[in-house]
Amino acid sequence: MEMARMDESIIGMLNELSGEDAQPAAIRFGPKGKNRLDVVNKSFITVGEERIPIEDKRVLDDLVQIRLPKTFSIMSPEVAALKYPSERRPSLIYTNETASINLAFTYTESKLTDSPAQLKAFMDVMKQVLRRTQPLARWQEEGIREIAGTSVGFFEFVAPALDTDIYNLISFVSLQGRALLCTFNCTEQELSDWKPVGWGIMDSLSLVSANSDENGKGEGKI
Secondary structure, eight states: OOGGGSOHHHHHHHHHSTTOOOOSSOOOOOOOHHHHHHTTSSSEEEETTEEEEEEEEEETTTTEEEEEETTOEEOOHHHHHHHSOSTTOOSEEEEOTTSOEEEEEEEEEEEOOSOHHHHHHHHHHHHHHHHHHOTTOEEEEEEEEEETTEEEEEEEEEEEOSSSEEEEEEEEEEETTEEEEEEEEEEGGGHHHHHHHHHHHHHTOEEOOTTOOOOOOEEOOO
């Protein structure tokens, strides 16, 4: 996949992914796999001293299901325009009341199958783009995991924004033959409380089959 053929929307989004730069001493969340998912597989999550209700949410025409705090709402176009100045901003952004914790979805036109080899090639190009557009970004982790039988790639890094550092966890998955990017981010100050939740949210991501008869309220259009 040549750089010139990369979907422009991906390049634009990476240009704005809050310019995060990883810290020298990375904060790592120890428990992996099932234990990590356990963080969000309950009625409430604990963030600091706050208990926040959490639920399954269907998004993107009910094609994707993910665990999401009930207190999160879709970011208004006005706030999105401020946080993501480019017109190529993510197509759907959930945020907390202060807009400091975000979960964004970008369903691109870039072709991507569920082949781990093609996913790796796609991620290699994405990494080149990110290194060019975010030269100060320092990496924490990257790789390909299997979630509910689906290959999911991820990048994890922190980079400097205007007034703080921002942590980003980006997941890449094939959805109906196209690349879907899901991005969780939060400020450095909230990282220790929210990083386990962010990983749990990403691990809860599932692709809903077209003939699924499960009830769910879908939000966000592709």
